[in-house]
Amino acid sequence: xxxxxxxxxxxxxxxxxxxxxxxxxxxxxxxxLDCLQKQRHLLVDLSRVSYIDSSGVASLVEGYQVSRSKNxxxxxxxxxxxxxxxxxxxxxxxVFPIYTSIEALLQGGS
Amino acid sequence: MVVESESTxxxxxxxxxxxxxxxGTRKILDQVNLKVRSGEIMVIMGGSxxxxxxxxxxxLALNQPAAxxxxxxxxxxxxLSAPQLHAIRQRMGVSFQNGALFNSxxxxxxxxxxxxxxxxxxxxxxxxxxxxKLEVVNLAGFEKLMPSQLSGGMVKRAALARAIVMDPSLxxxxxxxxxxxxxxxxxxxxxxxxxxxxxxxxxxxxxxxLDSAFRIADRILVLDKGKVLILGTVDEVKSSDNKRVQxxxxxxxxxxxxxxxxxxxxxxxxxxxx
Ligand SMILES: Nc1ncnc2c1ncn2[C@@H]1O[C@H](COP(=O)(O)OP(=O)(O)OP(=O)(O)O)[C@@H](O)[C@H]1O
Ligand SMILES: [Mg+2]
Numbered sequence: 001x002x003x004x005x006x007x008x009x010x011x012x013x014x015x016x017x018x019x020x021x022x023x024x025x026x027x028x029x030x031x032x033l034d035c036l037q038k039q040r041h042l043l044v045d046l047s048r049v050s051y052i053d054s055s056g057v058a059s060l061v062e063g064y065q066v067s068r069s070k071n072x073x074x075x076x077x078x079x080x081x082x083x084x085x086x087x088x089x090x091x092x093x094x095v096f097p098i099y100t101s102i103e104a105l106l107q108g109g110s
Numbered sequence: 111m112v113v114e115s116e117s118t119x120x121x122x123x124x125x126x127x128x129x130x131x132x133x134g135t136r137k138i139l140d141q142v143n144l145k146v147r148s149g150e151i152m153v154i155m156g157g158s159x160x161x162x163x164x165x166x167x168x169x170l171a172l173n174q175p176a177a178x179x180x181x182x183x184x185x186x187x188x189x190l191s192a193p194q195l196h197a198i199r200q201r202m203g204v205s206f207q208n209g210a211l212f213n214s215x216x217x218x219x220x221x222x223x224x225x226x227x228x229x230x231x232x233x234x235x236x237x238x239x240x241x242x243k244l245e246v247v248n249l250a251g252f253e254k255l256m257p258s259q260l261s262g263g264m265v266k267r268a269a270l271a272r273a274i275v276m277d278p279s280l281x282x283x284x285x286x287x288x289x290x291x292x293x294x295x296x297x298x299x300x301x302x303x304x305x306x307x308x309x310x311x312x313x314x315x316x317x318x319x320l321d322s323a324f325r326i327a328d329r330i331l332v333l334d335k336g337k338v339l340i341l342g343t344v345d346e347v348k349s350s351d352n353k354r355v356q357x358x359x360x361x362x363x364x365x366x367x368x369x370x371x372x373x374x375x376x377x378x379x380x381x382x383x384x
Contacts, residue, residue: 022229022276029235053277055231058238089308090242 003031009106011073012040017048020056029059036066036074043102047078057086064096077102123148123280123312124169128178131164138164140336141178151306151313153323155358156333162316163207165333166282169314170204171195182280200228203278205269207285207316211257217244218253221271228276243271247301263294270298274305281305284316292321299325320359324348332358 001024004015012035020028035042044060046052060076067074075097079087087093099105124146131139139161146152146169154162167173168180171187179186182198190198211220222240225231231239244250247267257265266286273281283302287295299322305311317323323330323344330347332339332355340347340355347355 022231025235026230026232029232054239054242054275055229055235055277058235058242061238061242062234085308089304090245092242 010041011043013043015045020052022055025055025059032063041073043075045077046083052083125181129175130177132176138336148312149310150328151326153327153330154316160333161336202280203273204282205273213257217255217268221275224276243275247271263290281311281313287319287322302326
């Protein structure tokens with residue numbers, strides 16, 4: 001897994017790339033929590049994630065929970081079919097704000 | 111963790127070749143051949159004592175074949191180093207027939223147990239993962255209960271949650287619905303199908319329940335006294351004209367044919383003062 005962080009409007013955008021599995025979800029978690037520590041709204045872009053397991057999803061869950069406790073915005077974009085399946089299995093597709101693209105979110109669409 | 115895909119031509123996740131195995135001097139499995147394909151649900155059926163759980167133990171590389179071979183993900187487990195075998199085991203989840211939960215741990219701790227054993231994930235991650243799996247098996251809200259406070263169906267579901275907590279690519283389930291009422295058993299079937307579809311898991315299920323086998327199976331293997339009686343799709347098994355297969359489908363028990371001399375011998379063996 002690799003990642004990249006960019007600023008877009010009020011948001012930090014974390015682009016995760018590759019496989020987010022047991023061996024690297026701790027890094028994904030740290031990156032996400034660090035961004036939130038800076039009191040920034042956060043978007044996690046999963047469009048370049050080829051595989052995410054439940055440890056990766058757990059890191060997203062924790063990030064979302066922390067952002068809510070800090071009154072920060074948090075959303076997922078570019079959720080692939082694989083990732084959506086993992087989310088749906090635990091009904092987390094009903095929990096996360098999910099947008100098709102960053103543009104869709106910034107323009108207030110879905 | 112992803113184990114590199116191996117340079118084998120065939121796509122079987124499990125390949126059992128001419129497997130022969132004994133307990134002591136008793137032959138338990140006799141020339142069993144079976145390939146389990148990636149993403150399929152393979153159901154193993156057969157009478158009590160026919161060798162289903164034993165076959166499962168071989169597919170988990172817990173038992174050594176007396177003859178024949180097993181390949182898991184294209185590799186012969188007997189030729190792997192301990193770390194390689196460990197890596198392969200991490201890709202497999204199992205819920206044993208008698209695999210009870212740990213009585214001293216609550217439901218969430220039971221489900222989280224493999225993560226605490228095998229990973230160094232953050233405690234928060236572990237707890238979220240365990241609760242996600244409890245959500246999957248519809249046990250949300252029961253995480254603090256002790257195993258003794260669960261119904262039979264809840265125990266099965268908690269064991270399933272534990273078996274999938276590491277996101278296995280290969281899942282074994284021995285008698286998921288034994289002793290459960292039909293509605294609960296149908297729920298479990300539904301769950302097994304959802305898991306396969308969402309996580310692309312390859313699943314091997316041992317069951318006695320015909321209804322359940324027909325609902326979930328892509329293919330069915332029927333063992334009879336350690337031999338493969340039939341291996342085929344649900345339709346192939348249903349339309350088989352093999353008498354023993356039909357007896358199994360109609361739940362008829364076979365008339366046991368006795369050898370009078372041997373039988374008398376069995377009844378009177380070791381008796382004192384005859
Ligand atoms: N550890 C063991 N030591 C000796 N014999 C064993 C052992 N485990 C199983 N057996 C014997 O091997 C045979 C096959 O057992 P196995 O557990 O594989 O059957 P099964 O098909 O799973 O039966 P069931 O439907 O009752 O679970 C049985 O006769 C059993 O007594
Ligand atoms: Mg058994």
